[in-house]
Amino acid sequence: MARSSLSTLYVGLLGLATLASGLADILVWAGAGPGVTFGILEIAGGDFFRWGWGGAVMVFGGLFMLSGLTHSGSLQQSAKVLLGAIMVGIIAGTDLFALFCESVPAGEGAPEFFNTASGFLGGIAPPYSPAILLLPCILGILYLIGRGEPDDA
Amino acid sequence: MNEPIDTGTTVLMVGNPNVGKSALFNRLTGANAVVSNYPGTTVDYTEGTLIEAHRTCTIIDVPGTYSLTPRDAAEEVAVRLLGEYPGAVVLLVLDATRIERGLYLALEVIERGVPCIIALNMTDAAHDKHISVDAAEMERVLGIPVIETTAISGEGVKQLAGMIRNAKAADISAISGRLNGDGAAEEMVALRSGCSGCGVCGR
Amino acid sequence: MQRLRGVRPVKLTTNERWDLVDAIAERTVTVGTYRQTIGDILGELTVKPATGIPVAVAVLYAFWSIFGSFAGTLVTDGFMVRLFDDHWLPWLQAAWPGPDSLLYYLAVGDPLAETCFEAFGMLTSGLFVAIGVVLPAVLIFYLMMTLLEDSGYLPRLAVLMDTVLHRIGLHGYAIIPAILGLGCNVPAVTATRILETRKQRFMMMTLLAIFIPCGAQLGVMRDVIPDLVGPVMLYLICGFGIFGFVLDRIIPGENPEILIDVPPYHWPAWENVARKLWTRTKGFLKEAVPFVLFGVLLVNLLYLAGVIGALADLFEPLFVTWFGVPKETVGPLIAAFLRKDLAVAQLSTIAMTPYQMITSVVLISIYFPCVATFVMMLREGWKQMLAAVGVLFAVVFVYGGLIHAAGILMGVA
Numbered sequence: 001m002a003r004s005s006l007s008t009l010y011v012g013l014l015g016l017a018t019l020a021s022g023l024a025d026i027l028v029w030a031g032a033g034p035g036v037t038f039g040i041l042e043i044a045g046g047d048f049f050r051w052g053w054g055g056a057v058m059v060f061g062g063l064f065m066l067s068g069l070t071h072s073g074s075l076q077q078s079a080k081v082l083l084g085a086i087m088v089g090i091i092a093g094t095d096l097f098a099l100f101c102e103s104v105p106a107g108e109g110a111p112e113f114f115n116t117a118s119g120f121l122g123g124i125a126p127p128y129s130p131a132i133l134l135l136p137c138i139l140g141i142l143y144l145i146g147r148g149e150p151d152d153a
Numbered sequence: 154m155n156e157p158i159d160t161g162t163t164v165l166m167v168g169n170p171n172v173g174k175s176a177l178f179n180r181l182t183g184a185n186a187v188v189s190n191y192p193g194t195t196v197d198y199t200e201g202t203l204i205e206a207h208r209t210c211t212i213i214d215v216p217g218t219y220s221l222t223p224r225d226a227a228e229e230v231a232v233r234l235l236g237e238y239p240g241a242v243v244l245l246v247l248d249a250t251r252i253e254r255g256l257y258l259a260l261e262v263i264e265r266g267v268p269c270i271i272a273l274n275m276t277d278a279a280h281d282k283h284i285s286v287d288a289a290e291m292e293r294v295l296g297i298p299v300i301e302t303t304a305i306s307g308e309g310v311k312q313l314a315g316m317i318r319n320a321k322a323a324d325i326s327a328i329s330g331r332l333n334g335d336g337a338a339e340e341m342v343a344l345r346s347g348c349s350g351c352g353v354c355g356r
Numbered sequence: 357m358q359r360l361r362g363v364r365p366v367k368l369t370t371n372e373r374w375d376l377v378d379a380i381a382e383r384t385v386t387v388g389t390y391r392q393t394i395g396d397i398l399g400e401l402t403v404k405p406a407t408g409i410p411v412a413v414a415v416l417y418a419f420w421s422i423f424g425s426f427a428g429t430l431v432t433d434g435f436m437v438r439l440f441d442d443h444w445l446p447w448l449q450a451a452w453p454g455p456d457s458l459l460y461y462l463a464v465g466d467p468l469a470e471t472c473f474e475a476f477g478m479l480t481s482g483l484f485v486a487i488g489v490v491l492p493a494v495l496i497f498y499l500m501m502t503l504l505e506d507s508g509y510l511p512r513l514a515v516l517m518d519t520v521l522h523r524i525g526l527h528g529y530a531i532i533p534a535i536l537g538l539g540c541n542v543p544a545v546t547a548t549r550i551l552e553t554r555k556q557r558f559m560m561m562t563l564l565a566i567f568i569p570c571g572a573q574l575g576v577m578r579d580v581i582p583d584l585v586g587p588v589m590l591y592l593i594c595g596f597g598i599f600g601f602v603l604d605r606i607i608p609g610e611n612p613e614i615l616i617d618v619p620p621y622h623w624p625a626w627e628n629v630a631r632k633l634w635t636r637t638k639g640f641l642k643e644a645v646p647f648v649l650f651g652v653l654l655v656n657l658l659y660l661a662g663v664i665g666a667l668a669d670l671f672e673p674l675f676v677t678w679f680g681v682p683k684e685t686v687g688p689l690i691a692a693f694l695r696k697d698l699a700v701a702q703l704s705t706i707a708m709t710p711y712q713m714i715t716s717v718v719l720i721s722i723y724f725p726c727v728a729t730f731v732m733m734l735r736e737g738w739k740q741m742l743a744a745v746g747v748l749f750a751v752v753f754v755y756g757g758l759i760h761a762a763g764i765l766m767g768v769a
């Protein structure tokens with residue numbers, strides 16, 4: 001019982017965090033401001049595709065996680081949480097892939113093709129988008145669901 | 154090695170959409186037919202050559218169809234091909250997880266009196282879903298060879314290739330007879346051993 | 357086949373046949389207890405509208421994001437631009453003899469050009485567009501499309517889209533040729549065979565040829581007009597809807613309801629993915645690349661012969677007054693018949709306002725299908741093809757004018 005309420009709390013908080021960062025993505029984009037940075041967190045805004053559309057995906061991800069909270073433990077509900085986690089995973093994954101693709105080639109105007117090792121590391125260093133920062137916690141959800149399945153099924 | 158002998162036999166692969174006909178076809182012939190996980194991938198036919206025991210025959214991957222009353226242009230192609238090759242052996246591909254509608258089409262083909270052989274595909278998926286199909290019993294009831302295959306891993310494909318020559322035309326009334334346990338119809342057809350004279354082996 | 361004639365054909369009724377099926381199945385099939393797995397439930401969630409639509413939105417997002425990162429940022433901007441503009445172009449400009457000769461003009465193009473886009477020679481722009489821009493685009497596009505095909509997501513998308521597509525007289529399954537068409541219109545034309553009635557097939561073939569841009573074209577668009585891809589796609593989707601609705605009213609025929617057969621999800625087998633990717637990419641290299649090069653050659657020759665200039669003057673009233681785009685867009689329109697990717701690349705070198713660019717890219721997309729698609733349509737029946745071309749001209753004229761009018765209303769054209 002304690003275990004399950006703890007995991008409910010975990011999923012709930014994560015769902016709220018996801019929902020909030022999705023809304024923040026959209027707001028920053030809609031405000032068309034310069035973007036915000038807190039420490040290692042950055043919401044650049046500006047680009048509709050990433051922040052408007054991607055933000056909407058995050059919002060849905062958060063909502064799915066929250067809607068899977070009641071009667072947690074039933075397979076149906078775990079599936080919703082998992083789906084929410086996958087949505088965040090999609091945004092985080094594509095963000096990471098984009099960082100990688102930007103950092104492999106040398107910068108504009110450089111004569112060589114590949115980036116230097118330090119340039120590459122600089123390219124993939126923080127600040128990160130909220131989705132990337134949430135990714136480790138999302139992996140926690142996968143662990144919870146993976147562990148939960150045998151006794152549910 | 155001398156040239157394989159062309160037996161002049163044509164084999165049509167007929168079955169419901171998405172049962173793995175194209176996957177099986179690629180395994181049998183080494184061809185490159187498109188395989189995707191949705192019904193209606195193949196909308197035109199592809200020909201390939203099967204070389205088995207030093208003999209070759211032509212295999213045609215036919216678009217999937219639910220019945221011989223075509224509903225769309227792809228199914229029309231399937232029915233047209235059956236008409237165009239009246240003497241062809243029909244390799245009926247069934248999805249072991251969804252046997253019934255596969256059997257429906259199979260019976261429609263069997264009724265035409267053409268030599269048939271059944272590939273019971275997707276046995277791996279059936280196993281995962283705890284569905285078991287008794288291939289030997291089906292073979293006995295239908296009176297045509299039934300071979301279990303898994304096209305994606307290639308299991309059973311070699312055996313299938315070897316059995317194509319044993320394809321047989323089946324008699325519907327005999328099938329009903331065997332189902333009703335009618336003793337007179339119980340003459341067991343020697344499917345596996347010896348030759349049923351389909352000609353693939355040239356005997 | 358005389359040896360078979362021991363068995364006489366019989367014909368059962370549908371009911372008799374089903375009875376027999378049931379009897380056989382009862383004899384041979386045993387179904388054990390099967391407990392739903394989380395994967396099965398996920399599968400259901402992706403077809404229910406409340407959860408399925410957000411998932412579709414996410415899938416589309418992933419598709420475009422990966423497409424842009426890989427083809428645009430990594431390969432084209434990261435490596436190809438550098439390779440072609442900094443190494444290939446200067447080398448070719450120096451090495452090819454006689455900058456004033458005809459051959460130089462055709463092969464290399466402008467001796468003073470600084471980018472391969474501007475040079476517009478066969479070996480400069482032609483190769484750059486084909487290898488530098490379009491090849492990476494189709495490669496990643498085909499990879500992702502193959503994953504969608506093999507996982508079993510497409511039929512679920514079809515279920516989701518069913519209600520919407522029924523509004524315009526199509527069936528949910530029409531989404532399959534539409535998605536295939538985003539890769540390349542050629543196989544998509546044949547794929548319309550899975551639609552039931554002649555009406556549906558005709559409608560889908562026509563709409564496909566007109567409104568669905570192919571992967572190659574998308575790749576070039578992403579590269580040369582990244583900010584305008586959104587509006588262009590919006591116009592194309594709206595056009596699909598509007599003209600679908602109109603065609604549905606005009607064309608006689610029905611739109612039957614059928615059940616969509618949804619197969620279970622499974623992990624794509626990597627051999628199959630690799631095999632399909634290889635076959636499709638090989639097809640692109642063999643068929644598209646020569647066409648791009650030939651397209652550049654043809655357009656250059658037509659320019660030299662003054663044909664394009666004459667056509668531009670001839671169509672000036674239509675282009676400038678009706679569509680609101682510069683008359684120079686006639687050149688790209690001719691190239692568009694060969695390859696749309698090339699045409700978009702060519703457009704990007706013409707000076708115009710962003711709205712004019714949107715209009716002309718939309719026009720390029722909806723005007724005539726490329727030659728390969730055209731041949732494919734012809735194969736599916738020449739009468740249908742002629743009718744499709746008729747529809748096409750009407751659509752180009754009407755929709756081009758509408759877009760211009762919309763621009764005027766918004767105060768941007």
Ligand SMILES: Nc1nc2c(ncn2[C@@H]2O[C@H](COP(=O)(O)OP(=O)(O)OP(=O)(O)O)[C@@H](O)[C@H]2O)c(=O)[nH]1
Nearest residue numbers: 171172173174175176189193194195217275303304
């Ligand atoms: N698990 C499993 N999957 C299979 C097997 N055979 C084929 N498949 C998968 O089933 C799907 C359909 O295979 P295809 O070969 O395209 O089916 P088809 O019968 O040709 O389908 P149509 O061309 O649409 O008529 C693909 O995703 C295959 O990978 C099998 O034996 N086991």
Ligand SMILES: [Mg+2]
Nearest residue numbers: 174175194195
């Ligand atoms: Mg097939």
